Amino acid sequence: MKKENIKKVVLAYSGGLDxxxxxxxxxxNYNNCEVVAVSGDVGQGTELDGLEExxxxxxxxxxxxxxxxxxxxxxxxxxxxxxxAKYEDYLLGTSFARPCIAKALADIAIKEGADAICHGCTGKGNDQVRFELTLKALCPDMAIIAPWREWDIKSRDEEIDYAEAHHIPLKINRETNYSKDKNLWHLSHEGLDLxxxxNEPQYNHPGFLELGVSPEQAPDTPTYVTIHFEKGVPTAVDGKEMGAVELVEYLNKLGGENGIGLLDIVENRLxxxxxxxxxxxxxxxxxxKAINVLETITLDKESAHLKEQLAQKYADIVYNGQWFTPLREALDAFANSLAKTVTGDVKLKLYKGNMINAGVTSPFTLYDEQTASFGEDEDYNQADAAGFINLFGLSIKERAKLSKSWPKIED
Known part of the structure; x- marks a missing residue:
C-alpha cells in the first residue's frame, strides 16, 4: 500500500524507547496519519503506568x-x-508473548478500520518475524509498517537523540540503557556489557535483577513447595487452588526469593x-522442573521419548513465530492426549538457585515399587532376562560372527 493511502495506523505501543x-x-512520514496506540498487558506491571497521557x-x-x-x-x-518446550534452554518468555499481543493488535485494527499495523521491532531481531507471521495469519490483507527497516536511525543512542529533539520523556538514560522485555513469565536483559x-552478568549489582536475587543472596535455609497438576496444567500450590495468573505470580515471588530461574546464554537467533x-x-x-518430575512416573518410555523429540520442534515453532499454524495445533493435540494422565503432586526443595526433587505422587503412576524392588517380587522372573538378551543382541552377535569371513574393509 502506498504511503499516501495510509490514513490510520494501529501501533503496538509499550511506552519504551522504540x-x-x-x-x-x-x-x-505518513502524511500526519491517525495513530491508534495499543498496549497489551501481559504482566509488565508498572511499565504501563502513565501510558495514555x-x-x-x-x-x-x-x-x-x-x-x-x-x-x-x-x-x-x-x-x-x-x-x-525449551529453545536452547530458553523458556520462550518473549517468543509466545508476541503472538498473544499481535492477535490483539489484529483485532483492534479490524475494529478500527485501520489501513496498517506498526511495530517497533528491530530488523535484527526475532520479534519482527513473530509479530508479522501472526498478522499474516489473522489479517493477511493488512499493511505492516516496521520503522526500523525504513528510518535512518541506527542505534539506541540515536533513538534517544530523536526523543530529546522531539521533547519525548523517557524512563531510561544512556548509562543504564539495557534492552529489557518484561512480562508475567520472565524478564530479559540485553545490550551494554552483556x-x-x-563479561559476567552483574547479578549482585543493585537494580540489575528485578524478579529475584542471585543465588549468593538467597536464604541459607531451603524452601519447600508442592505443586499440583491436573492433566498437565498447574492448578494449586501447597494445597491452595489458584488461577493461572495468580499461580505464576506466586511462583515468581517464591522462586525469585531463592535465586531460581537465572539463565545466561548465547542463543541462535532466527x-x-x-x-x-x-x-x-x-x-x-x-x-x-515440576512437570518434568511428574512425567517420570506418569508417561511410558516410548511416549516420553517421542514427546522429548517433538518438544524441540515445538520450541522452534514458538521461537520462530509460527504459533498460528496447523502444525502447532496438531502438536498441541498430541501433548493434550498424553497429558490426560499427567495429574499429581510434585514437591521441590528450593535452595540457592537449585531445585531439588523432594517427592512425587500421582493416581496414574506407572511406577510399581514391588516390580522395581531389588527384593523378591511376584511379577518379574529374572531368568526370563536371558532369552530377552539373546534376542535383543542377536544382530550384534551375528554380525560379529559373520564379519570374521568378510574381505578387508579399507578406511
Whole structure:
C-alpha cells in the first residue's frame, strides 16, 4: 500500500524507547496519519503506568490498554509448558508473548478500520518475524509498517537523540540503557556489557535483577513447595487452588526469593546471528522442573521419548513465530492426549538457585515399587532376562560372527 493511502495506523505501543519515538515519526512520514496506540498487558506491571497521557502527548489519537494476562498464561504459556518446550534452554518468555499481543493488535485494527499495523521491532531481531507471521495469519490483507527497516536511525543512542529533539520523556538514560522485555513469565536483559560473552552478568549489582536475587543472596535455609497438576496444567500450590495468573505470580515471588530461574546464554537467533541474553524466569523454571518430575512416573518410555523429540520442534515453532499454524495445533493435540494422565503432586526443595526433587505422587503412576524392588517380587522372573538378551543382541552377535569371513574393509 502506498504511503499516501495510509490514513490510520494501529501501533503496538509499550511506552519504551522504540515505540515512544514511533508515534511522531509515523505522523512525520505518513502524511500526519491517525495513530491508534495499543498496549497489551501481559504482566509488565508498572511499565504501563502513565501510558495514555504519554501516548496522546506524543500524537496518538487514543490508547487501548488490553488485559491479556489470563489469555497469555492459559493459551500460550501453559500449552508450551505442557510440551516441556525449551529453545536452547530458553523458556520462550518473549517468543509466545508476541503472538498473544499481535492477535490483539489484529483485532483492534479490524475494529478500527485501520489501513496498517506498526511495530517497533528491530530488523535484527526475532520479534519482527513473530509479530508479522501472526498478522499474516489473522489479517493477511493488512499493511505492516516496521520503522526500523525504513528510518535512518541506527542505534539506541540515536533513538534517544530523536526523543530529546522531539521533547519525548523517557524512563531510561544512556548509562543504564539495557534492552529489557518484561512480562508475567520472565524478564530479559540485553545490550551494554552483556554484548560481550566474556563479561559476567552483574547479578549482585543493585537494580540489575528485578524478579529475584542471585543465588549468593538467597536464604541459607531451603524452601519447600508442592505443586499440583491436573492433566498437565498447574492448578494449586501447597494445597491452595489458584488461577493461572495468580499461580505464576506466586511462583515468581517464591522462586525469585531463592535465586531460581537465572539463565545466561548465547542463543541462535532466527535471523542467523548469535545474541547474548540474561533471562529471569523464576516461576517458569519451577513449573518446568515440576512437570518434568511428574512425567517420570506418569508417561511410558516410548511416549516420553517421542514427546522429548517433538518438544524441540515445538520450541522452534514458538521461537520462530509460527504459533498460528496447523502444525502447532496438531502438536498441541498430541501433548493434550498424553497429558490426560499427567495429574499429581510434585514437591521441590528450593535452595540457592537449585531445585531439588523432594517427592512425587500421582493416581496414574506407572511406577510399581514391588516390580522395581531389588527384593523378591511376584511379577518379574529374572531368568526370563536371558532369552530377552539373546534376542535383543542377536544382530550384534551375528554380525560379529559373520564379519570374521568378510574381505578387508579399507578406511
Amino acid at each position: 515505540t515512544s519515538i514511533i508515534i511522531p515519526w509515523l505522523k512525520e 504519554k501516548a496522546k502527548a506524543t500524537g496518538a489519537s487514543k490508547l487501548y490498554v488490553l488485559d491479556l494476562k489470563k489469555d497469555f498464561v492459559e493459551n500460550y504459556i501453559f500449552p508450551t509448558l505442557k510440551f516441556g 554484548e560481550s560473552p566474556a 535471523v542467523g546471528m548469535k545474541s547474548r541474553g540474561v533471562y529471569e524466569t523464576p516461576g517458569g523454571a519451577i513449573l518446568y
